[in-house]
Amino acid sequence: MSKVLRFGVSLPLEVVMKFDRIIKNKKYENRSKVIGDLIRNFIVEEQWKTGNAISIGTINLVYDHHKRDLLKKINEVQHNFYNYIVSDTHVHLDHDNCLDVIIVKGKTSKIKDIADKLISIKGIKFGKLSIATKGKDLK
Ligand code: NI
CATH class of the missing domain: 1.10.1220 (Arc Repressor Mutant)
Structure with a gap:
């Protein structure tokens, strides 16, 4: 202790x-x-x-899946940074709206960069990054 x-x-x-x-x-x-x-x-x-600390974060995205090219763009960004993406959970909120909760791990600056790329996609209604710590150096 x-x-x-x-x-x-x-x-x-x-x-x-x-x-x-x-x-x-x-x-x-x-x-x-x-x-x-x-x-x-x-x-x-x-x-x-x-920006150098290794962090873990969640990116919440809410969008209407009917929007043209939106799913394709979300997938493209994730594939471009596949080694930072831990998981992507998709929830169908109602007939139109979806929630993606994407867990990312890596340098904080990279996590922010990936979140900016996803949140700025046209058609995203709500996007928010929440960064946590891996907790390794904390007692
Ligand atoms: Ni859906």
């Missing part, structure tokens, strides 16, 4: 009171877990900025 360091934080009372209300609503048991999560998020976000 890794060593633990305790440290004090000084904040205005009203900030702490608001913070405590929020963490109570979010079902956290104590401040340490929340502050730890915030610090880990901060570390991961800083790693993304370098």
